[in-house]
Amino acid sequence: VTGTARTCLVTGASRGIGEAVARTLSDAGHRVALTGRDEEALHKVAAGLPGPALTYAGDLTLGSTVDDLFTHVEAAWGPVEILVANAGIAHSAPLEKTSDEMWEEHLAVNLTAPFRCLRRALPGMRAAGFGRVVVTASVASKTGAPYVCAYTAAKHGVLGLVRSAAAELAGTGVTVNALCPGYVDTGITDAAAATVARATGSDEETARQRLAGLQPLRRLLRPEEVAAMVPPLLENESINGQGIVLDGGGVQS
Numbered sequence: 424v425t426g427t428a429r430t431c432l433v434t435g436a437s438r439g440i441g442e443a444v445a446r447t448l449s450d451a452g453h454r455v456a457l458t459g460r461d462e463e464a465l466h467k468v469a470a471g472l473p474g475p476a477l478t479y480a481g482d483l484t485l486g487s488t489v490d491d492l493f494t495h496v497e498a499a500w501g502p503v504e505i506l507v508a509n510a511g512i513a514h515s516a517p518l519e520k521t522s523d524e525m526w527e528e529h530l531a532v533n534l535t536a537p538f539r540c541l542r543r544a545l546p547g548m549r550a551a552g553f554g555r556v557v558v559t560a561s562v563a564s565k566t567g568a569p570y571v572c573a574y575t576a577a578k579h580g581v582l583g584l585v586r587s588a589a590a591e592l593a594g595t596g597v598t599v600n601a602l603c604p605g606y607v608d609t610g611i612t613d614a615a616a617a618t619v620a621r622a623t624g625s626d627e628e629t630a631r632q633r634l635a636g637l638q639p640l641r642r643l644l645r646p647e648e649v650a651a652m653v654p655p656l657l658e659n660e661s662i663n664g665q666g667i668v669l670d671g672g673g674v675q676s
């Protein structure tokens with residue numbers, strides 16, 4: 424895609440990894456549509472991008488949002504060529520305390536929304552004979568950890584979606600891959616540190632250090648380090664159906 428300005432859609436672009444991905448794509452000369460629920464935050468991110476940007480605020484767990492979002496982007500720029508399904512939530516609780524609501528919310532945001540976005544993006548990508556889909560999954564797509572059963576189930580599920588889609592679309596010009604980071608320095612990790620602090624009676628900074636210390640790199644990843652993996656996936660059609668782990672060497676499958 425070098426040298427060609429593409430129409431990109433990044434979900435969860437209001438902050439964190441999605442914001443960094445939006446900036447990376449914009450720096451590379453692409454048109455970037457940003458979505459999330461916080462309209463003000465989206466405008467702020469869009470205003471800081473060097474290239475064309477548009478925003479659409481909506482809750483991806485609502486069935487109608489995905490279609491409305493794509494219709495909005497298509498009206499402005501035509502079909503989405505690069506989809507980064509990044510929006511996600513991560514709350515922790517012991518299994519017995521994981522409510523139906525918590526379970527369903529994780530599946531809705533982290534699994535069903537990427538499925539609906541991919542399904543909605545595909546006709547345009549197939550017609551063009553070109554498409555790139557990148558899902559922000561997690562090391563939790565590949566391995567289990569305690570107190571995050573809903574998150575882990577949803578993230579394993581979304582990697583299954585990526586693998587099946589890639590097998591189905593092989594040879595069409597459309598690739599589907601996942602990035603699987605360990606802990607990244609974003610709001611999700613701040614919230615995880617707050618939960619650890621409450622559970623262990625420590626302060627939040629100590630809890631953050633503890634989470635960082637669990638990483639093979641002994642530090643949190645920067646959102647930009649995750650975003651930097653998107654351009655290679657756009658360039659190379661031979662990378663398809665992969666869940667690429669970004670954790671410094673811990674999870675190796």
Ligand SMILES: NC(=O)c1ccc[n+]([C@@H]2O[C@H](COP(=O)([O-])OP(=O)(O)OC[C@H]3O[C@@H](n4cnc5c(N)ncnc54)[C@H](OP(=O)(O)O)[C@@H]3O)[C@@H](O)[C@H]2O)c1
Nearest residue numbers: 435436437439440459460461482483510511561606607609
């Ligand atoms: N941080 C980590 O350690 C880590 C590690 C591995 C994987 N990941 C994955 O990376 C992705 C991005 O997370 P992050 O760390 O950048 O977290 P973040 O800073 O909390 O960002 C999450 C993004 O998702 C959006 N979002 C959440 N619920 C939504 C909904 N119902 N509808 C629409 N948008 C929604 C949020 O926007 P609004 O709140 O404005 O809606 C926000 O833009 C997630 O899929 C996460 O699971 C993160």
